[in-house]
Amino acid sequence: MRQHQPTHQPTADDIAGLIARHAGTEGPLLPILHDIQDAFDHVPQMALPLIAEALNLTVAEVHGVMSFYHDFRKAPAGRLVVKICRAEACQSMGANALSEAVLGKLGLDWGGTTRDGGVTVEPVYCLGLCACAPAAMVGEKLIGRASADRLEAAMEGAA
Amino acid sequence: MKIWVPMDSAAKALGADEVVAAIHAEARARGLDVEIARNGTRGMIWLEPLVEVETDAGRVGYGPMTPGEVSAIFDGGSSLGLVEELDWMMRQTRLTFQRCGVIDPLSLVQYEAHGGLAGLRRAIDMSQDDLIDEVKLSGLRGRGGAGFPTGIKWDTVRLAHADRKYIVCNADEGDSGTFADRMIMEGDPFCLIEGMSIAGIGCGAVQGYVYLRSEYPDAIAVMRRAIELAREAGILGENVLGSGHAFDMEVRVGAGAYVCGEETSLLNSLEGKRGVVRAKPPLPALEGAFGKPTVVNNVISLATVPVIFEKGAEHYADFGLGRSKGTIPLQIAGNVARGGLFETAFGMPLGEIVNDLGGGTASGRPVKAVQVGGPLGAYLGTSQFDLPFGYEEFSGQDALIGHAGLVVFDDSADMLGMARFAMEFCAVESCGKCTPCRIGAVRGVETLDRIRAGDGAAVELLTDLCDTMESGSLCALGGFTPYPVMSALKLFPEEFGAVREAAE
Ligand SMILES: Cc1cc2nc3c(=O)[nH]c(=O)nc-3n(C[C@H](O)[C@H](O)[C@H](O)COP(=O)(O)O)c2cc1C
Ligand code: FES
Numbered sequence: 213m214r215q216h217q218p219t220h221q222p223t224a225d226d227i228a229g230l231i232a233r234h235a236g237t238e239g240p241l242l243p244i245l246h247d248i249q250d251a252f253d254h255v256p257q258m259a260l261p262l263i264a265e266a267l268n269l270t271v272a273e274v275h276g277v278m279s280f281y282h283d284f285r286k287a288p289a290g291r292l293v294v295k296i297c298r299a300e301a302c303q304s305m306g307a308n309a310l311s312e313a314v315l316g317k318l319g320l321d322w323g324g325t326t327r328d329g330g331v332t333v334e335p336v337y338c339l340g341l342c343a344c345a346p347a348a349m350v351g352e353k354l355i356g357r358a359s360a361d362r363l364e365a366a367m368e369g370a371a
Numbered sequence: 372m373k374i375w376v377p378m379d380s381a382a383k384a385l386g387a388d389e390v391v392a393a394i395h396a397e398a399r400a401r402g403l404d405v406e407i408a409r410n411g412t413r414g415m416i417w418l419e420p421l422v423e424v425e426t427d428a429g430r431v432g433y434g435p436m437t438p439g440e441v442s443a444i445f446d447g448g449s450s451l452g453l454v455e456e457l458d459w460m461m462r463q464t465r466l467t468f469q470r471c472g473v474i475d476p477l478s479l480v481q482y483e484a485h486g487g488l489a490g491l492r493r494a495i496d497m498s499q500d501d502l503i504d505e506v507k508l509s510g511l512r513g514r515g516g517a518g519f520p521t522g523i524k525w526d527t528v529r530l531a532h533a534d535r536k537y538i539v540c541n542a543d544e545g546d547s548g549t550f551a552d553r554m555i556m557e558g559d560p561f562c563l564i565e566g567m568s569i570a571g572i573g574c575g576a577v578q579g580y581v582y583l584r585s586e587y588p589d590a591i592a593v594m595r596r597a598i599e600l601a602r603e604a605g606i607l608g609e610n611v612l613g614s615g616h617a618f619d620m621e622v623r624v625g626a627g628a629y630v631c632g633e634e635t636s637l638l639n640s641l642e643g644k645r646g647v648v649r650a651k652p653p654l655p656a657l658e659g660a661f662g663k664p665t666v667v668n669n670v671i672s673l674a675t676v677p678v679i680f681e682k683g684a685e686h687y688a689d690f691g692l693g694r695s696k697g698t699i700p701l702q703i704a705g706n707v708a709r710g711g712l713f714e715t716a717f718g719m720p721l722g723e724i725v726n727d728l729g730g731g732t733a734s735g736r737p738v739k740a741v742q743v744g745g746p747l748g749a750y751l752g753t754s755q756f757d758l759p760f761g762y763e764e765f766s767g768q769d770a771l772i773g774h775a776g777l778v779v780f781d782d783s784a785d786m787l788g789m790a791r792f793a794m795e796f797c798a799v800e801s802c803g804k805c806t807p808c809r810i811g812a813v814r815g816v817e818t819l820d821r822i823r824a825g826d827g828a829a830v831e832l833l834t835d836l837c838d839t840m841e842s843g844s845l846c847a848l849g850g851f852t853p854y855p856v857m858s859a860l861k862l863f864p865e866e867f868g869a870v871r872e873a874a875e
Binding site for chain 2: 238240241242243245246251267270276277280281282283284299301302303304305336337338339340341342343344345347352354355356357
């Protein structure tokens with residue numbers, strides 16, 4: 213959910229600190245993964261054994277959980293993440309053409325990042341903006357009745 | 372001068388924050404003192420950003436507002452009139468959403484002034500037996516999709532013997548075309564907190580979780596803040612409103628998996644596991660979160676509980692149709708002229724919702740089909756527009772009302788493409804536990820591609836595949852994906868090559 217860039221590569225101490233926040237909570241694994249991704253824009257491989265040890269799980273189990281969910285990234289995304297809704301209500305208002313236009317212009321496939329690391333475009337299945345479709349999210353900014361032009365303007369505004 | 376501008380995500384997505392900045396600038400230029408308050412949305416998304424100015428007669432609306440037009444607010448330019456008297460508002464029965472769009476979502480003072488906490492206070496004075504009878508009497512059924520009677524679910528949890536029980540609110544709202552959960556969490560979060568507290572007291576649970584999807588950052592922030600405020604005010608904690616009952620809750624954020632809206636998958640996710648579906652039995656009511664008896668209810672089911680206690684179960688049950696009692700927040704979305712949320716008694720015919728409330732398509736072209744109930748819901752054609760909106764009425768047509776989202780499509784919709792999307796979505800989101808869903812959905816995409824390429828014989832294969840998925844899947848993801856596919860095929864056979872076949 214955060215869009216600013218992490219200030220440094222995560223260290224074991226950083227990860228331990230984030231894990232410690234959840235000591236004693238029920239079912240802490242997802243909150244821990246979220247906190248790490250919020251801080252570093254991804255969940256680095258080196259975090260998995262630390263989490264596993266703290267929660268008395270195997271590394272394979274932690275990896276299994278992390279990889280199940282679409283949200284968690286193994287590597288940082290571009291500086292700006294653009295999410296375009298692909299679900300039905302947005303399709304009824306031209307979301308397919310919209311995403312083709314945006315992806316085409318940036319020369320990307322879903323999930324791809326521009327070469328300069330500037331923009332990553334990801335699909336999202338419903339933002340709850342179905343009554344003002346098509347919908348998108350540029351960084352933290354929500355956009356209803358989105359058009360390629362409005363998305364481009366928002367991307368420039370965020371850059 | 373007091374001006375209201377919604378902070379709802381949809382209003383923001385349409386420029387509400389820019390409008391606020393423009394109002395401040397205009398007021399400064401005119402040397403006027405304005406107070407801008409933020410409310411939720413009234414649900415008239417086609418009028419957002421809907422600015423409301425307080426007057427002696429009531430709140431006067433201006434919308435859809437743009438930053439360039441804010442001077443009209445000060446000049447008394449062309450307004451919509453009193454918001455409460457707009458046709459869309461007058462025709463509703465706002466029970467669950469009575470405060471949404473009216474109050475500052477994070478003001479407990481305003482919440483109480485508009486009927487908030489009256490339900491909880493009444494519930495506190497009841498025995499657990501009477502409390503749950505009240506829910507049963509109201510006829511409330513789960514608004515998450517399955518329509519299971521809420522009171523019966525609560526009773527099972529109440530009667531279960533355990534050292535710890537949970538109330539889990541399903542705020543995963545993944546269905547396209549739905550936003551009622553988001554709207555109430557952003558616009559009246561205390562209502563959900565109050566409903567969960569009543570559930571906790573009724574069932575003897577002391578801990579609640581709101582499992583809230585990560586795609587809703589605003590709702591997450593508002594809910595978290597509301598929980599803090601409720602705790603400070605003694606509505607949550609060791610001694611709920613001095614009743615001697617303890618109940619507290621917290622928000623847990625999902626991680627982008629549609630299937631985690633399915634209750635057992637949700638519970639696994641909450642426990643920090645992969646969100647795979649669990650076999651039932653055991654029912655979550657007996658072995659739910661962390662193996663303990665657990666109520667899993669949708670946001671709207673829980674947020675409707677306070678008004679049932681405030682106004683009485685009979686008042687609520689007097690609305691509706693047959694076994695679909697009370698009101699339902701219709702969410703009208705997609706290619707529609709007037710999209711938004713409209714709370715009304717069950718029973719309104721589908722065509723009236725689409726054409727009369729929604730005003731037909733946004734594109735101005737004829738309506739082709741309406742998908743009701745999210746990605747697992749059937750497409751309905753205009754020939755079915757007499758169908759009253761109710762659980763049994765829809766299931767009788769191989770359709771479902773689900774979470775009451777309606778997505779309208781105009782005549783340019785590619786129904787084979789939509790059927791393919793249903794299968795593709797199921798393939799992407801399948802938890803992988805059962806074969807009919809995991810493999811079936813992939814085969815479904817391939818089969819629809821063959822049909823697209825002109826292989827008419829593949830239609831029979833598709834039908835068989837849908838039968839297998841429907842009867843053999845562990846949960847409704849694989850089990851109901853055939854609904855949109857088969858309904859599209861039945862309504863528009865010519866798009867699946869039937870005409871070409873006949874001509875050959
Ligand atoms: C694939 C799938 C997704 C679901 N998604 C949701 C959801 O997002 N929200 C919800 O309340 N129920 C969802 N459900 C229904 C839940 O399993 C469950 O029936 C519901 O949370 C019970 O609450 P209720 O009785 O208040 O409706 C989903 C079911 C399936 C099979
Ligand atoms: S379908 Fe795109 S926002 Fe809901």
